[in-house]
Each structure stands twice: as structure tokens, then as C-alpha cells.
Amino acid sequence: MASEQSDCAASSEANDLSSLLEDGKNAKHLKCERCGSTILRKGDAVHVKKEIFLPHMKKKSENQAPDDGETLTDFWLVKDMFTFENVGFSNTVENKKFLICADCEVGPIGCQDLADAINLYVALSRVKHE
Amino acid sequence: MPSTLISSVSEARDHVYDYVFKLIVIGDCYVGKSAVASTCCSNNNQKSRWEVYVPTIGIDFKIKTVELQGKKIKLQIWDTAGQERFHTITTSYYRGAMGIMLVYDITQEKTFENIAKWLRNIQEHANEDVEKMLLGNKCDMEDKRMISKERGETIAKENGIKFMETSAKSNINVETAFMTLAEDILKKYPQKDASSSPGSIKPGEKDPGGGSGSKGCCS
Numbered sequence: 001m002a003s004e005q006s007d008c009a010a011s012s013e014a015n016d017l018s019s020l021l022e023d024g025k026n027a028k029h030l031k032c033e034r035c036g037s038t039i040l041r042k043g044d045a046v047h048v049k050k051e052i053f054l055p056h057m058k059k060k061s062e063n064q065a066p067d068d069g070e071t072l073t074d075f076w077l078v079k080d081m082f083t084f085e086n087v088g089f090s091n092t093v094e095n096k097k098f099l100i101c102a103d104c105e106v107g108p109i110g111c112q113d114l115a116d117a118i119n120l121y122v123a124l125s126r127v128k129h130e
Numbered sequence: 131m132p133s134t135l136i137s138s139v140s141e142a143r144d145h146v147y148d149y150v151f152k153l154i155v156i157g158d159c160y161v162g163k164s165a166v167a168s169t170c171c172s173n174n175n176q177k178s179r180w181e182v183y184v185p186t187i188g189i190d191f192k193i194k195t196v197e198l199q200g201k202k203i204k205l206q207i208w209d210t211a212g213q214e215r216f217h218t219i220t221t222s223y224y225r226g227a228m229g230i231m232l233v234y235d236i237t238q239e240k241t242f243e244n245i246a247k248w249l250r251n252i253q254e255h256a257n258e259d260v261e262k263m264l265l266g267n268k269c270d271m272e273d274k275r276m277i278s279k280e281r282g283e284t285i286a287k288e289n290g291i292k293f294m295e296t297s298a299k300s301n302i303n304v305e306t307a308f309m310t311l312a313e314d315i316l317k318k319y320p321q322k323d324a325s326s327s328p329g330s331i332k333p334g335e336k337d338p339g340g341g342s343g344s345k346g347c348c349s
Contacts, residue, residue, distance in 0.1 A: 091189070
């Protein structure tokens with residue numbers, strides 16, 4: 001069931017992609033879907049295609065396993081954590097840190113793979129573009 | 131001699147930002163440190179948490195951008211994440227910290243009594259020119275108050291640090307407190323342009339460590 005949902009999200013993502021891009025960078029500010037806090041300013045991130053697994057944002061049920069999630073493919077890449085306008089970092093789990101909204105703490109909106117140098121990824125489908 | 135204050139500053143790259151200030155929040159358990167850290171500088175009141183995955187892991191730190199005197203400053207805010215329960219706040223947590231928010235709960239006498247202990251802990255582990263500020267949190271709970279505002283003011287004055295009463299829950303003074311702390315750190319930097327007030331040193335506001343010695347370290 002979960003995979004159907006993510007397929008659907010992925011296709012609408014692709015349709016909208018061109019409007020979000022400007023020279024491969026984000027043409028709009030990235031904001032929290034929930035509280036509107038600014039995460040990244042426009043032009044500060046580069047679009048990349050990469051398969052990354054992220055746990056779901058919303059807990060579907062009480063007994064949802066922590067590893068229940070989806071593999072996403074469209075990301076905004078940032079190389080320096082201080083490029084972020086506002087963001088939160090989770091503690092490290094399996095060599096990964098998850099990114100959350102600094103204000104309302106919703107997440108994960110992306111992640112940092114500590115094995116993957118300093119690259120920080122924000123999922124296109126988990127933020128608002130304004 | 132090695133000034134962490136200077137070394138932890140990242141210089142502007144493409145004018146994205148001017149400074150990075152590392153701030154830490156400390157105090158007893160349940161005084162609302164995490165709430166204080168997360169309320170800081172937020173522009174909205176939607177504080178109630180979603181059922182999200184991350185809280186089970188815990189938050190390491192946050193980055194918030196503020197503007198002060200025309201400078202874009204990245205605040206990196208760390209919360210002790212429960213380490214204080216075991217009195218194991220280590221030197222590594224204090225390392226590079228340029229500002230410390232010391233928090234107590236105005237409804238819990240013990241948390242106020244422990245301020246002296248925390249101040250000693252800071253003196254032992256933190257950089258000597260670290261900026262400190264004392265926060266009496268939960269000031270929205272007036273009916274349960276155990277610590278008068280005057281007592282907070284007195285202990286702060288005795289230790290030469292600023293003081294504010296806050297409520298992370300009602301969003302009172304938290305943002306102001308962090309901005310004040312950031313301003314006090316910013317004052318330590320030599321002002322490069324004439325547009326902002328030239329390196330003014332406020333009398334009475336100096337920290338007991340006599341941080342003016344750090345001036346000689348730069349360049």
C-alpha cells in the first residue's frame with residue numbers, strides 16, 4: 001500500500017520538477033510543509049537524482065516499525081550545513097542523521113549520510129516550494 | 131591561548147552568512163531546556179509535535195539564521211539531550227561553545243539551587259570567555275511559582291550575567307533571550323564596517339573571565 005502512495009507522489013513530483021528548477025538549483029524557497037518555516041533560500045541547493053530511503057513523516061499506526069518508510073529519488077543537495085536557513089539534525093542512527101524542521105520538528109525531511117562525506121539531502125516531496 | 135571563539139567562526143562564503151555561533155542550553159532535568167532550544171527564534175506558535183519518527187531518536191542540534199546589526203548569523207543550538215541526568219555533561223559538549231543558556235524552572239526550588247553547581251561546571255569545562263545567560267523558565271505558571279524574579283536577578287547579578295524569565299510554552303522572551311545572547315557574542319568581534327556601532331564595550335556587562343584578552347589572538 002505504502003509503495004503505491006510513493007509511486008503516485010513520485011510522478012507528480014516529476015511533472016512539477018521543471019517549475020522548481022533554475023540552472024539545476026532550487027528556483028523557490030524551501031519551506032516546512034507544516035509550519036512554513038524557511039529551510040533553504042532559493043538558489044542554495046542543487047537538484048540530484050539519488051535513491052534514499054527515509055522513514056515516513058507521519059506515524060501510520062502505533063506499532064509502525066521505525067524502519068517503515070519509502071525510497072525517494074528527488075533531492076535537494078546541500079554541501080554545507082550552514083547553508084540552511086533553519087533546520088534540525090537528529091542524533092546519529094546507523095551512520096545517518098535525519099533532518100527535521102527547526103521550528104515544528106516535523107520530519108524527517110531529509111538526511112545526512114555520514115559515510116557520504118558532507119552531503120545533505122532534502123527530499124523534494126517533503127517540503128513546500130514557495 | 132587558543133581561542134575557540136575565533137576558530138569556530140566560519141567566514142562568509144559568497145555572503146551566505148557572516149558568523150556561526152555555537153550555543154548550548156544547560157540546566158537540570160525537566161526545566162524545559164529542549165523546549166527553550168526549540169522555541170528560540172521561531173516565527174510561529176505551532177509547537178505541538180506531530181507524531182513523527184525523529185523524536186524517538188532525539189535531536190542533536192539545530193541551525194537557525196538570525197540577522198543582527200546587518201550581519202547574517204547562523205546559530206547552532208545544542209541541547210544536552212538528557213546527559214545532565216547522569217551529571218555527565220562533558221568537556222566535549224562545552225567545546226567551542228560561545229554562548230550558554232543556563233535554565234532553571236521557577237516552580238522547582240531545586241533547579242534554582244543547582245544554578246551554582248552549573249556555574250561551577252561551566253567554569254570548569256567551558257571556554258573562559260563564553261557568554262552566559264540565566265533563564266528562569268516556565269514563567270507562565272505563576273500559581274506554582276517558588277522562585278521570585280528578584281532571586282533570579284540577584285544570583286545573575288552576583289555572577290555578572292544577564293537574566294530573563296521565559297516561557298517556552300507561551301513563547302515569552304525565549305527569542306529575545308537568544309537574540310540578546312547572540313548580540314553579546316557579536317559585540318566581542320571587531321566591527322569591520324562603520325555602518326554598525328564600533329566595537330562598543332558595555333560596562334557592567336563583562337563576563338567575570340575578562341574575555342577582553344581574546345582580542346590579541348586574531349589575525
